[in-house]
Amino acid sequence: MNIIELENVWKIYSMGEVEVHALKGLSLKVKPGEFLAIMGPSGSGKSTAMNMIGCLDIPTKGRMLHEGQDIAALNEKELVKIRGKKIGFVFQSHNLYPTLNAIENVQLPMRIHEFGEAEIWDKSEELLGLVGLSGRARHYPSQMSGGQSQRVAIARALSTNPLLLLADEPTGNLDTEAGKEVLDIFSQLNSRGVTVVMITHDEKTAARANRIVRMIDGTIAS
Amino acid sequence: MKLLDIFLLSLSHVKKSRMRSWLTIVGVIIGVASVVAIISIGQGMQENVQQRLGGFGADIITVIPGYFRATGVHSEMHTDRSVSTSSSINLSDRDYRVIKQVPGVLYVNGLVSGKADLKYDNEKTVVSVTGVDTSVWRLMDTTGLDEGRYLQAGDSNSIVVGYNLAHGTFLQPITLNRPITIGGKNFRVVGILKQSGGFGGGSDTGIYMPSEIARDVITEKVSNNQFTSIVIKASDATLVEYLKADIEQKLMSSRQVNPRTKDFTVIASALIREQMSSVTQTLSFFLSAIAAVSLLVGAIGIANTMFMSVMERTKQIGLLKAMGAGEHEIMKLFLIESGIFGLVGGIIGVIFGATISLLIPYLGIQALGFGGDMRATITTGTIFFALGFSVVIGILSGIIPARHAARMRPVDALRYDQ
């Protein structure tokens, strides 16, 4: 079974008289264990598609299946559950919770899902180690560089053991060196079986994925 | 999410924007402090009035010569002094008998009051002397004896002394059996009254003796069949209002006066007390309303701060939702935060308010201008009411912003400020 299946998905925003078609009949399948890169020009609907994949948004038309389950049929509570337990998000910027330090940020999803205190601490320390930031555990987001923040965000996205990691331009704000570190982590995770979907503008970044999907004007360019 | 974790997350916000949090809390502090202070002052005022007027007894009616055209509390307050000196008219035997015949009257006591020179232990002073009917005085006195006995029939050189006169006037306190010279006549102290705390000195600074004797010692001239005032005890306190009107009616016809030429005044202290109570009650009600307005301003301050932080944190709300936080959790996050503002503001406000209340007596403000200092009474009830109220207000003013935050759709929230 595909982990994600978009079937002829439309997303239409109506802004008064004008209608914006962000997605126009997008169909896409993501298999478990895949490392997929989504590319495309600005405004082509990449972020909209990713929000759909992450169950943050519901299609205007068409179907979006998560592990075969149509998300339009789920209520907010069930969507919250899927988002929290199965999916990890890394956004382009402003990823971290500014009033919490690095390790508290990593712990936040586990606290939301009421993990045991021992597990919360073991796991958060392990994950900070994985992204190479054990020494920064007590640093606040404002005290860290963009690359460090991004790595904390990845550690946080992994804390609830998601099957699917979604990253919207995770290296967009980073220099080549920091970007490479982040991509190394993704590859490593993917080799452990985590499905990764990553949006990027950059060909070199996309080349790290197993498969590249190109979007133009709300649908897949063939 | 566990409540403790939500609480800690709320706390991290409060701590991060410290300045704004404190300013919000200051708004609550001002509101709560003024509510506490005003309620305490109001209660103190109430007790003050009760205590000062309490000495008269609920079933006592007093008739004095002279009439005040002005009605209302104020004119009735300054009784003896202004009247008996300004008017030479006294009440007579006949008035006494008329009153005695009014149904519902239990005892009647004709008083002869005035000033007299007093000599005690080589000290001299002027005191107010009240001559009483020894047969009924003991039955009507509301102050009570501290030591000794009341006057009795046959007493001619015996006196009973007020508490403050006995204990605070002379170098050597007056004790039982002490000889005292009043108006050139020698007396022996047979009793000392309890402290009444009544207004205007009341029984505390006075001397009591049989009325026949008092006529001789006081400097004022009161002839044999006259009284300076007549005190009546009703058979039942609930009759007082009716009895007052009845006595007024009967005296008017026997003295052949009409309401315009009326030359006496009937006072029921219970009625005055009721009036005073309702005056102070209304006063503290209005003051409380003003205080409540400042609490409302504090609440608006909280709501404003909460709205601002919801706006600022739109992105974080999106993040929390993407991490799997539900509406309830977001809601609680903000409600706890506004509750913290209410609680902290409430605690500090209560401390401030209590301090202000405690300082009131030292400011020496006169309560309603009838003697005695203003004081405040702080009860635990007031404190818990203020605390509970401020927490509730904190939470209530957080509800709308919190709901606003909780209902945000994650996509919209995440898109904000990108």
Ligand SMILES: Nc1ncnc2c1ncn2[C@@H]1O[C@H](COP(=O)(O)OP(=O)(O)OP(=O)(O)O)[C@@H](O)[C@H]1O
């Ligand atoms: N909430 C919204 N209301 C109205 N229009 C929207 C909304 N969200 C997205 N759009 C529109 O949908 C289209 C696709 O937006 P989207 O963010 O998916 O593009 P993108 O491919 O991620 O672009 P970029 O590479 O610049 O991030 C754009 O034209 C955008 O203006």
Ligand SMILES: [Mg+2]
């Ligand atoms: Mg985008």
